[in-house]
Amino acid sequence: MNLYYSNILRIVSIIAVLIIHTTYASQKQFAEELNLWSFDAFFVLLNQLAPFSVPVFVMLSGYGLASKYHQKEINLKEFYVQRFSKIGIPFLFWTILLLLIRHSFIIDEKFFYDLIYYLFVTGVDYHIFLLLFCNVI
């Protein structure tokens, strides 16, 4: 797979993620009405076409990293610094910002307790936890 195809896969997967999130209202509506001949049913079908997205991102992540370091010696320190700057810093930034908003910008003992918990246990939101997960693998 060359860069062209991996970029196409990324674009298709990004669109699929957008579809998953934008069809949420139709999922709710469909669950209430259960009408197979409605627009909501069509959007649910689109929603069910899209779940390849996140798994494809993870496979691309492995494929891309393997392409970059294929038959090369990996410098652990260099690799880690690079990954941390790309993933660790955004994770820290968004976790602290979201936590500050959640605590109404009051930095007290509870804030630091929550910060440690969210940084190492769950992430301030599970979508952000996926960033940490990317760093882990």
Added chain:
Amino acid sequence: MLSSVSFYYFIKINNKIFLLILFILQLYNYSPTDKIFGFLGVSYIIFPSTFLFSWLFYFYLGIFLKQNEEKFKLFLAKYQFLLVFVLLISFIMMVYEYLYYSFNRVPFYNYDHFHRYSVLFYAVSFFILLP
């Protein structure tokens, strides 16, 4: 630190057995395995999306595909129809699951997630077929 270490070892492993082990772990983490655990009254992972083992198979498969790219090209040329078949069947299964649970009034967030057997086969065949 873990990030470097796991990838550092993963890229050195070029082994079908390792891929198979991760695949089995993946199946273990996936629905309907959670329902079996639920039936037995054993507590299970709350957020499978944030559980590392829910994704390791995909990650290593990406590495494995790169390491064996030429073999996969040959495999694809020979068995493309099989992957198309898997893609179609898994998509039909996903839609069937969705409708089945919907019409049984199960809240949709319990069955529209990534961690289903059907999604596993759908995503893998999609990833291999599209290029």
